[in-house]
Amino acid sequence: MGSMDDYTLAADRYDDMTYRRVGTSGLKLPALSLGLWQNFGHDTTLDAQAAILRAAFDQGITHFDLANNYGPGPGAAEENFGRHFARDFQCHRDEMIISTKAGFEMNPSPYGTGGSRKYLVSSLDASLRRLGLDYVDIFYHHCPDPETPLEESLGALRDIVAAGKALYVGISNYDAELTAEAADFMEEEGCPLLIHQPRYNMLDRWVEEDGLLEVAADAGLGVICYSPLAQGRLTDRYLDGIPADSRIARAPGNGALEADWLSDAALTSLRALNDIAGERDQTLAQMALAWILRDRGEQTVTSVVNGASSVAQLESNLHALDNLDFSDAELEAIDSALVTNDEK
Template sequence: MTYRPAEDRYERMTYNRCGASGLKLPAISLGCWHNFGHDFPHQTKRDICLTAFDHGITHFDLANNYGPPAGSAEHAFGSILAEDLKPWRDELIISSKAGYYMWPGPYGEWGSRKYLVASCDQSLKRMGLDYVDIFYSHRPDPDTPLEETIGALDYIVRSGRALYAGISSYTAAQTKEAQRIAKELGTPIVIHQPSYNMLDRWIERDGLKDALPGLGIGSIVFIPLAQGMLTKKYLGGVPEDSRAAQGKSLDAHRINDRSIEALRGLDALAEERGQTLAQMALAWVLRNGGITSALIGASRPEQVVDCVGAIRTPDFTEDELKRIDELADEDSFAAWAKEAAGA
């Protein structure tokens, strides 16, 4: 059956301007880090993407190494694009990144010009695209001069391979220097993708969150649900099919009696606000317009619908923010994890 997107899709979503650019991103974006590899059914991937677009999610975030195996997420998304979404390509923001390991040898990871340009070309081929809307340096390279990495992003944009340049997981100091170089080259960085959630607030401590607006850079945060901890998944312990149980990307030691008690407190607060825990966690990330977009993952279409509901929730009161700070204390969560691990 031929796919037709919901006609009211743009009424279901809020769109925020990304930094000082003309780019607007949906408040909720879909990431393909998990559940888009060969270990996940293609039909479910398709249902997730089409449900997302039906609800106004126009931004699909990928990277060269997403899978498993590396590259398979881009292949899968490319197939969905060709099968269903190609007529609406001009309504979509498709992003990819390079920085993590992809192939053997000295040019298979990090931030050299050779690696970034080759990776971008490979990503375009896997997805069947002429260009991506955003291309990121996925992580800072401690050994390659920043001028080379940012120069490669400038070249990728100027050559038509990407429309916008971004960076991910750079500190505030690194971001300021990267933007200085980028502006001198004439291709300013328009977006930064750091990790951020109630249990991991490093961008606040580092000063990155406050620095980005003044630099003209927007923000899209990954793991806003703390790898599923800020959902109902772990309120009763560690399910067998969870990331924590399978050791995929969440340390099982973080799920213990004390952290579960805190998560249940957050869930109770979310219920008082008339929303799910996931919706509250996303609303907290997006509060006061400090973050442009929150990047979610999903294993079922229903999870996408639940997350989109975050944009229709009430503002936080000072008392609610205080309760969240008390319950979601990242130092305590870190300490409990070490305690559970016997450290």
């Protein structure tokens, strides 16, 4: 890539990416979005971050997904993205979709978590300062808050759009019933929800069991899924056990990855999935991404939030888009290979 000061955008950056309309809105997102949950905190060099961001934009990834608490520490990913944006992307702001969220704990004060108007509005203001932006394209309530009236949280989202601090608003981690209630409220308020961001992958299919995909389609919401590779389990990284340099080995019990998620039964399942992917000329990760993005009619997923720790990983995952078609036999084989997974 050269030094951090000699970046020139690829002129053909839109030639190969697939863009999908978000629900019934006028907005389109790339089939793969770049998530900054991992690898953009203070534990990763700015050079490594810049390389990933530049490669993503050069490949047509226009959507960059953040949250107030992404790090480490909280706020670090937004701060670092703001640095990269100011240097490399500021003159291309109109070609970018930048999203952030608030809901999970940002600080230990009474106003640093949840869904109150106080927290959502003040958090977004702080996010905009860290990002160096006047507005974000999408602002999410990151998780439902049973201690705050739903109308208060959604009213804050409505007023954030009215204030010009976000162009669109969405929700994340809401179940189907609450999503339907939220969509109805926002429709009546004249500020329709744009999108829902749930966790979804081959090993965690709660959105199917809950009926969320159907509810989102009926309400005109797009769906963008996070954790599509189940925190690395749906890759070839753990097929032969736990590598010494993996996050499980370095920080067991950290809540992101647990060693018991890779039991003998789970590994047998993953190896069977890997064999199916090989028959499709895909890696396990590529097949896992393609499986989410496959044609489901009205319930087709809009985009997948894809994390990357290197340019090579990003470019490999992008090849998932080369084959999004699955035969009935392949889908049946995948279902047969999966083991019951109670992780939520």
